[in-house]
Amino acid sequence: MLEVWELTKYYGKNLAVDRVSFQVPDGQIGILLGPNGAGKSTIIKSIAGLLRYTGQIRINGILSKELEAKRIFGYVPEIPAMFDALTVREHIEYMKMAYSSDITEEEVDALLERFELQDKQDKMGSELSKGMMQKVSICCALAVKPRVILFDEPMVGLDPQAIKELKEVILELKRQQVTVLISTHMLEMVEELWDIMYVMKKGKIIGSYRKEEVGNKDLDDLFFEMTG
Numbered sequence: 001m002l003e004v005w006e007l008t009k010y011y012g013k014n015l016a017v018d019r020v021s022f023q024v025p026d027g028q029i030g031i032l033l034g035p036n037g038a039g040k041s042t043i044i045k046s047i048a049g050l051l052r053y054t055g056q057i058r059i060n061g062i063l064s065k066e067l068e069a070k071r072i073f074g075y076v077p078e079i080p081a082m083f084d085a086l087t088v089r090e091h092i093e094y095m096k097m098a099y100s101s102d103i104t105e106e107e108v109d110a111l112l113e114r115f116e117l118q119d120k121q122d123k124m125g126s127e128l129s130k131g132m133m134q135k136v137s138i139c140c141a142l143a144v145k146p147r148v149i150l151f152d153e154p155m156v157g158l159d160p161q162a163i164k165e166l167k168e169v170i171l172e173l174k175r176q177q178v179t180v181l182i183s184t185h186m187l188e189m190v191e192e193l194w195d196i197m198y199v200m201k202k203g204k205i206i207g208s209y210r211k212e213e214v215g216n217k218d219l220d221d222l223f224f225e226m227t228g
């Protein structure tokens with residue numbers, strides 16, 4: 001279980017995330033849904049260990065700060081950061097080294113194969129399209145064998161085919177019992193993915209829903225109800 005409790009983040013005097021608490025059970029897909037500026041990225045980055053914050057983040061009851069947080073969370077940023085002078089394979093090997101992952105060469109091969117990157121493994125970061133960068137970014141996140149994978153606005157800038165492939169990857173991760181947290185402002189993009197959804201506005205969670213509670217209720221109505 002990923003548990004976030006009273007997470008609060010100020011940028012200077014600007015309160016970006018205001019005592020946000022939520023949970024994502026193991027092996028489920030959680031969504032942070034809300035407009036730009038709602039605080040979603042700040043939450044994702046805080047969980048990933050990239051920002052200082054107040055509040056608590058726990059995995060199965062243990063504070064993430066006490067765990068080797070870097071190896072528990074895989075983080076796929078909204079804008080993938082690639083090294084121009086590293087190849088696709090070297091990006092994954094860099095993650096292995098930086099995060100002391102025990103991923104084997106065979107497992108790296110399998111990742112490259114899964115993401116259809118075998119024949120692109122020698123391409124440099126500077127030569128990659130946005131879609132390909134995202135695939136490399138996901139491989140890098142998976143190279144640490146995370147228990148929780150964090151996607152920040154993963155569908156932005158992708159073409160429909162890439163979105164379809166990404167959704168398959170996310171559902172595959174769920175089948176492998178990896179917990180997934182996705183931030184998005186596009187409700188329609190996560191319709192078939194979510195188990196638990198938190199709707200955000202101005203740094204707060206203003207509504208939470210479980211898939212089984214919503215049943216057949218139209219999601220657009222739901223979103224309007226929560227944000228309108």
Ligand code: ATP
Nearest residue numbers: 011014016034035036037038039040041042043153
């Ligand atoms: P978006 O999809 O646009 O990133 P978001 O819901 O992810 O939106 P955040 O990026 O977390 O929202 O931003 C929440 C608030 O914090 C906004 O008011 C934003 O302007 C502010 N903010 C975000 N990053 C910084 C930063 N590095 N410095 C100062 N303010 C920031």
